[in-house]
Amino acid sequence: SDTLGEAAAESGRYFGTAIAGQRLSDSQYTTIANREFTMITAENEMKLDATEPNQGQFNFSRGDQIANWALQNGKQLRGHTLAWHSQQPGWMQNMEGPALRQAMLNHVTQVATHYRGKIHSWDVVNEAFADGGTGARRDSNLQRTGNDWIEAAFRAARAADPGAKLCYNDYNIDNWSWAKTQAAYNLVRDFKQRGVPIDCIGLQSHFNSGSPYPNNYRTTLQSFADLGVDVQITELDIEGSGQQQADTYRRVVEDCLAVSRCTGITVWGVRDSDSWRSQGTPLLFDGNGNKKQAYYSTLDALNAG
Numbered sequence: 001s002d003t004l005g006e007a008a009a010e011s012g013r014y015f016g017t018a019i020a021g022q023r024l025s026d027s028q029y030t031t032i033a034n035r036e037f038t039m040i041t042a043e044n045e046m047k048l049d050a051t052e053p054n055q056g057q058f059n060f061s062r063g064d065q066i067a068n069w070a071l072q073n074g075k076q077l078r079g080h081t082l083a084w085h086s087q088q089p090g091w092m093q094n095m096e097g098p099a100l101r102q103a104m105l106n107h108v109t110q111v112a113t114h115y116r117g118k119i120h121s122w123d124v125v126n127e128a129f130a131d132g133g134t135g136a137r138r139d140s141n142l143q144r145t146g147n148d149w150i151e152a153a154f155r156a157a158r159a160a161d162p163g164a165k166l167c168y169n170d171y172n173i174d175n176w177s178w179a180k181t182q183a184a185y186n187l188v189r190d191f192k193q194r195g196v197p198i199d200c201i202g203l204q205s206h207f208n209s210g211s212p213y214p215n216n217y218r219t220t221l222q223s224f225a226d227l228g229v230d231v232q233i234t235e236l237d238i239e240g241s242g243q244q245q246a247d248t249y250r251r252v253v254e255d256c257l258a259v260s261r262c263t264g265i266t267v268w269g270v271r272d273s274d275s276w277r278s279q280g281t282p283l284l285f286d287g288n289g290n291k292k293q294a295y296y297s298t299l300d301a302l303n304a305g
């Protein structure tokens, strides 16, 4: 196949990208996105600050713009994200305790209900574990509402959209030897053991010098899969350039294809100039929309699988 999406589909997988609403008027951008990708994540437009700017007043216009573009072009949608310590609207940042818990659950319910039937997978909870060696939960206003806030969010999401796969999504859970990875693993294991609804783990996989692609990545993917959840690579980007970057993209794809429950890969943007990393060249297309070495190694690896 000669596109990422078609090549991934040959093994039953998807290949996706994050889409930014403000770029949908850029025809070079939409041409590449439409040609290459089969799964779309809204980069910012379904987050809490975008969808509930005032408490109880929901605004789905920006999220709907991306959802409509995706569905009109025959793409599937990942939902990102229902509950997160970051990018909260101002009113939520100032809340604590039972009122915040109730507001969070209402947010999950309302947003998941609005998009019911349209979402392949939801990042129900994003980035709930702390960085570093403790394996602890990240301190946040949501965490301070009680340790069960994550499972409460998952139960609310399941009730609102029973057809969507429900994912826990985080970064720096790629290296099997890191405490944060083990913490996420233990969360998924605990949820599966206790019957808390969870269907997938999202590994963001933002690789850079501080958190490089780990040689044990395949072990991590397989270990999560062995718990009985799908594994999705949800925000892939790889710092670097040239052959080294291309080789790392190839290894990520090979690792996913080696794990039957690794069901898809999403890169976090289309061209280098679209990346959230203000400098650097972490994506598959250069700023002029040309295919990079990393694109060709990714496509080759998908076709080889």
Ligand code: G3I
Pocket: 043, 044, 086, 087, 126, 171, 204, 235, 276
């Ligand atoms: O749209 C406004 C614009 O009107 C304003 O003038 C400008 C001034 O700063 O800000 C613009 O909003 C920015 C938005 O991106 C759109 O470009 C926000 O400031 C900026 O904070 C926001 O950054 C996003 C970031 O999440 C926020 O946490 C990035 O685009 C987005 O790629 C990034 O994505 C996250 C995932 O959600 C979770 N995992 C990590 C990943 C990378 O940080």
